[in-house]
Every structure is written in structure tokens, then in C-alpha cells.
Amino acid sequence: MGAQRYIGVAERRARLALRQRLAGRARAGTPEEVAGSLVALHGTDPATVYLAVGARLADPARTVEETERALYEDRRLVRMHGMRHTVFVFPGDLTAVVHASTGLAVAARERASLLKHMAAAGAPDAAWLKEVEDAALAALARRGQATAAELARDEPRLREQFVYAAGKSYEGVHTVSTRLLRVLGVEGKVVRGRPLGSWTSSRFRWALAPEHPELDTAGAQAELLRRWLASCGPASEADLKWWTGWRVMEVRRALAAIGAEAVSLYEGTGYVTEGDADPVAGPEEPWAALLPGLDPTAMGWQQRDWYLAPELRPRLFDGSGNVGPTVWWNGRVVGGWAQRPGGEIVWRILDVEGVGRDALAAIESEAERLSGWLGTTRITPRFRTPLEKELAAG
Numbered sequence: 001m002g003a004q005r006y007i008g009v010a011e012r013r014a015r016l017a018l019r020q021r022l023a024g025r026a027r028a029g030t031p032e033e034v035a036g037s038l039v040a041l042h043g044t045d046p047a048t049v050y051l052a053v054g055a056r057l058a059d060p061a062r063t064v065e066e067t068e069r070a071l072y073e074d075r076r077l078v079r080m081h082g083m084r085h086t087v088f089v090f091p092g093d094l095t096a097v098v099h100a101s102t103g104l105a106v107a108a109r110e111r112a113s114l115l116k117h118m119a120a121a122g123a124p125d126a127a128w129l130k131e132v133e134d135a136a137l138a139a140l141a142r143r144g145q146a147t148a149a150e151l152a153r154d155e156p157r158l159r160e161q162f163v164y165a166a167g168k169s170y171e172g173v174h175t176v177s178t179r180l181l182r183v184l185g186v187e188g189k190v191v192r193g194r195p196l197g198s199w200t201s202s203r204f205r206w207a208l209a210p211e212h213p214e215l216d217t218a219g220a221q222a223e224l225l226r227r228w229l230a231s232c233g234p235a236s237e238a239d240l241k242w243w244t245g246w247r248v249m250e251v252r253r254a255l256a257a258i259g260a261e262a263v264s265l266y267e268g269t270g271y272v273t274e275g276d277a278d279p280v281a282g283p284e285e286p287w288a289a290l291l292p293g294l295d296p297t298a299m300g301w302q303q304r305d306w307y308l309a310p311e312l313r314p315r316l317f318d319g320s321g322n323v324g325p326t327v328w329w330n331g332r333v334v335g336g337w338a339q340r341p342g343g344e345i346v347w348r349i350l351d352v353e354g355v356g357r358d359a360l361a362a363i364e365s366e367a368e369r370l371s372g373w374l375g376t377t378r379i380t381p382r383f384r385t386p387l388e389k390e391l392a393a394g
Contacts, residue, residue, distance in 0.1 A: 006264040009306045013331025014282030021056035023283035031067045040088040042294040045382035047200045051292035060373040079192035084245035096212035099188040100220035107187040121162035132157045145193040145205040148177040222257035234270035242302035288362035289328040293381040298323045308333045315387040324385030338391035
């Protein structure tokens, strides 16, 4: 066997620029193209989906309209639970893969946890819960989309409450609807529907999940890993384990199944898909980007030193490890941005190395581009970071 090819930081940034649809000529034509290239868009904060799409469209003017069409009319994009029990937006053709590769194990734990907590509180048993579940799903099928409150009007038992962790410092009262709909989400039976209000709203309706075939877990894991490595490779085993939430043995099994090729990275061994170890040329022109909090590029890898200087992290991340809005120049994070109450997009450079007048002009152009399609919409990230709060306050 020959020596592993070394893929340096410059080439990794070049791959990121092209495959993450960030360099000018690599930008996409539709939200579906963006999601297909990135595999998954973080969906915990609804605004992130639209901002991540808009940053990657060649023409962002129709970002909201086109993303809403893909999510709620054509259903070519689906907002559902995925890796690490996190809400993402996936291409519709990946829903079966995500469900089989990451959802089943989490779903079993979630249902068992709900039944355990109900039993401890003296609440009704599993048979009762199954009756309520079936009635709720039937009501949702009749309505098409509905809030938890609307479903509770059709099935009043959803309003039942039980005490969680009685006598402990974190004791609380849970409503059956809240816990049950969460379980049904990770089980792949329901997905997030239209928001209540604008596209930035965190309040949403539920909808039945699109029908999909039941896949073999190992095969689904191999396919998900192949798709992600094609977009984000090279990546280390630690990156893969972190992104998927799988056990090490599952990661290694999937790598073997797709015939992944080992390469050398500055942090050690990494992997690319079969045939993807050849050199990749960078974009023809320098590029800048303003990416939202929880953007899949900024959050895509566990080991981030090759695009994010460690000293920037305290200003750009919250205490739980959620990244805030970031400013990018030629494949690395150089600062952050925010929107002030009046609508102005403001940004600050934290890492000045290599950021000259051309870079500043390009970043300002991206800020104007973002402001142009946002119009009168005001954005406040769900997970706020030190720099974002400072900039937003003026």
C-alpha cells in the first residue's frame, strides 16, 4: 500500500468553497440544490434554514418564496429530527435514510423514557398512550397540518398532564401532547409543518411524515455517510462520530461499506469517498460569505482549527457550543455579524490576517446582498453569542 495522500488546509478550504456552495460561481439555483449539496440544514432555529439557503443562492431575491415552496408545497425538503436528536431540513429523498440510520435507535429510547416517566407519575399505561397516538395521527390526517392545541381539540386526552421527576430540583409538569409529538417526530411519523406567523417563527404546525420505505440500518448508515463525505470530506473519524451521533463501530462499519479512502490531514487520518482523493483546485475568484448561526458549514466538523482559529470561539459560540452568525473570507471564519433593530446588517473582523481592502469590500457587498433580500424582516438568532449580542446592541 502506498502512502496516504496529504490534503492540506488550503485544499480543504477549496473543497469547502465549492461543495458547500459558497464561492460565487458555485452558488445554487434552488433551495433543493443547496440542501442536496449540504445533506442537512440545521432546523432548530427556523430562520437558519432560510439564511443558509439565501447565502448560497446565485439570486437570493426569492429565497423565502422558493424555500417555503420546497418545504410546504412540493415537500421536496422535509424538516424532521435527525442526527443527535437535532431538527434538520433534509432533501425528501433522504428521509428514509435518515430515519433508518439515526432515528430508530433514538426513537426507541424516547418512547421508553416517556412510558417510564408516565408510570412513575401514576399516569396511564402504554395501551392508553397507543390509543391516544392513533387518534392524534388520525386527526392529523384529516386536518392535513395542525398545532398541538388543535389536535387536542380532536383528542382531549392529549391535554392530560403528569408530574416529571417529582420531588427533585428539576421537577416539572409535562403535557402528553408535548412529549408524545416529540416521540412521534423521532419515530418518523410526524414532521414540522408550516410555522404560525412568518418564516422566522419558532411556533409551528405538525404534519404527517411523507411515506418512505423501511431500510436496513447498516445500509442506510453507509449511504448517509457517503453523502456527507462527498460534501464535507475529508473528515476525521472524530468528525464523523460527532456529526452522526453514532458509535465508533458504526462509523467504521459504514466507512468500510462505502470503500472510503484514508488520507492524511494535519490532525491525523481522515477519509474521503472512493475516488475523491485527487487534488481539487480552488475557486477562480476570492469569496466572502455571511453565514447564519448554526450554519451547517460552521458546525459541520468537530475539529475546526483548519477554518476557525481557536481564539475566536469564545466570541462566536454560546455556552452550549452553538455557533452564531459568522463572516467568512476565502474559506475561514474571520469575524461575525448581526442585524440591529433598525434592520442594518453590521459586522466585525476578529482575525485580520489576510483581510485587506478587497476582502472588506467583498464582505460589505455580502452584507448589502443579505440586507437586500431580507427587506423589512428582523432576525434574532435563537442561540445568541457574545459578539452577536454586542453588535446587535450597537
